[in-house]
Amino acid sequence: MNRTDRLLAIMLELRTRDFCRAEDLAEKFETCKRTIYRDMQALSESGVPLTAVPGKGYSLMEGYFLPPIRLKPEEAMTLLLGSGYVEQNLDGEFRQHARTAQEKLEAVLPASQQEEVIRLKETVRFLPGSFFPEAQAYADYESKLVSLRTAIMGKRTVSFGYRKKFEQNNLQSGRRTVHPYGLVNISGIWYLVAYCLLRKDIRHFRLERMDGLICEAETFEKLDGFELQKYIPDQDMPFSIHVIFDASVQDRVMETRYFYLHTYKMKEDGLHVTLQVRQAEEVFHWLLSWGSKVKVIEPQSLADRIREEAEAMLGIRQKSIESC
Known part of the structure; x- marks a missing residue:
C-alpha cells in the first residue's frame, strides 16, 4: 500500500472509531509505529483536525467530513x-x-x-434466486420482507402461522410468536432468525412457510451478546445417513450443493456421502429422485422405506399398463 492510500485508510479508520492507537494502526497497515507517527504529522499539517490522548491514541474531531473519495x-x-x-x-x-x-x-x-x-x-450478472410462478405469490413474499424488516428495526414482536414438514410429509401448521433478530439469505432463499417464545430459543423460519404475518405492539430486547453477523447456529441435526451414489452421477450430486450434505469421499464402489438431518423424512424424496443411482447403507429403516416406495410406484405403473 502506498502512502497516499494508507493516509486515506487511516482517516477512514479514525472516522469509524473513537480512538486508534499507533501500535494498532501499525499492525493493521503492516508498518512500524514510527511510520504511523509521520503519517499523523502529515495529516495534521494538511489540515485534518486530529487529537491525541495519552493511553488512548488518536481521534478525529467530531463533525469532520472526509473529502470525496476516488475509487479504483x-x-x-x-x-x-x-x-x-x-x-x-x-x-x-x-x-x-x-x-x-x-x-x-x-x-x-x-x-x-x-x-x-x-x-x-459486462462480465458479471445477478439473477433472482427464487422462482415465483404467480405475481401474487411474489407480492406476498415482498410484503413479508418489508414487514419483517420494519419489525426488526423497531424491535417489534411478530406472530405468524408456520408450516413445517413432519413425518409422512404432512404439513402441520402452528402459530408462532417471536422476537425477530435478522434476515439471512441462503442461495436466494430468505430465512428469519428469531427468538421463539414457544421454544424459548433462537430458531430459523423460512419466509415461504409463513402465513398471516402480524406485527405486534409489544417490543423486545435481544439476548445479551447476540450479533447476527457473528451468529453461528447450533448443529441440531443428530441423525446421520450414509448413502453411496453411482460414480456416473458424482458430479451432479456435488453440483446440487445439497443443504444436508455433510461429508463425501470417492471410493472404488462410488461416491460415499453422509447426510446430517433432524429426521430421515427431510431427505427421503431427494434420495428417491436419484432412482437406481443411489443406495442407502444406513439406517436400514430408510433403505426399507425407499424400497417400499419404489415397489409402490412400480405397482401403479403395472396397473396403468394393465388398464390400457
Whole structure:
C-alpha cells in the first residue's frame, strides 16, 4: 500500500472509531509505529483536525467530513455489484434505492473509470434466486420482507402461522410468536432468525412457510451478546445417513450443493456421502429422485422405506399398463 492510500485508510479508520492507537494502526497497515507517527504529522499539517490522548491514541474531531473519495475501477465495480445483488434479492423499496445508488455512483466517476466499469459490468450478472410462478405469490413474499424488516428495526414482536414438514410429509401448521433478530439469505432463499417464545430459543423460519404475518405492539430486547453477523447456529441435526451414489452421477450430486450434505469421499464402489438431518423424512424424496443411482447403507429403516416406495410406484405403473 502506498502512502497516499494508507493516509486515506487511516482517516477512514479514525472516522469509524473513537480512538486508534499507533501500535494498532501499525499492525493493521503492516508498518512500524514510527511510520504511523509521520503519517499523523502529515495529516495534521494538511489540515485534518486530529487529537491525541495519552493511553488512548488518536481521534478525529467530531463533525469532520472526509473529502470525496476516488475509487479504483475494481472498488467501484464491487459497490455496483453489491447494489445489483440487493436489487435482485430484496424488496421493492431497496430495489429502488439500489438503482439510484448505482446511478449516483456511475455519475460521479471520471470518464476513464466509467469506461472501465462498463467493461467490467459486462462480465458479471445477478439473477433472482427464487422462482415465483404467480405475481401474487411474489407480492406476498415482498410484503413479508418489508414487514419483517420494519419489525426488526423497531424491535417489534411478530406472530405468524408456520408450516413445517413432519413425518409422512404432512404439513402441520402452528402459530408462532417471536422476537425477530435478522434476515439471512441462503442461495436466494430468505430465512428469519428469531427468538421463539414457544421454544424459548433462537430458531430459523423460512419466509415461504409463513402465513398471516402480524406485527405486534409489544417490543423486545435481544439476548445479551447476540450479533447476527457473528451468529453461528447450533448443529441440531443428530441423525446421520450414509448413502453411496453411482460414480456416473458424482458430479451432479456435488453440483446440487445439497443443504444436508455433510461429508463425501470417492471410493472404488462410488461416491460415499453422509447426510446430517433432524429426521430421515427431510431427505427421503431427494434420495428417491436419484432412482437406481443411489443406495442407502444406513439406517436400514430408510433403505426399507425407499424400497417400499419404489415397489409402490412400480405397482401403479403395472396397473396403468394393465388398464390400457
